[in-house]
Amino acid sequence: MTEPTWWPEVLAGARRRRMVTAMLLDHAVPLLNGDQLRLAFERSDIAAAWAESDAQAALEDALKHAGHNLTVTAA
Template sequence: MHQPVWWPEVVAAADRRRHVTGLLLAHATPTVDGGTLRLEFPRPDLVAAWHDSHAVAALDGALAHLGWGMPVQVVCSPAPVVSGG
């Protein structure tokens, strides 16, 4: 039997997702509140990239594998308050 023609593309996509998950998590500040893992990103584009990449699936799998399965909440840090002067 031969591997499917589309297999290399699937492998590459899976690798990108896993790699992207780590890159994005490097920008997140994680906290746990009430049994929910909260990932706070400093910029909205990182939040969008997180959702677009489906990185949560890789994170969910890693959490479950390590025995820490919990819901994940992704938020953007509030903009710093700048006072006039």
């Protein structure tokens, strides 16, 4: 078997998604209420970047992988 030619691009995209998610989460205050995780962002530009990115999906995937079935909201 050979490595697909497109693999480096997919790998780079996955790394960027993880790094962006982590950078944005550094600015969040996580608040847990039952099965709902609310991310509070003090800066509106960070909240906007969160909303425009794919970071929430990455966080939800990581939470599910860790066994946490939470609904994530951000403000």
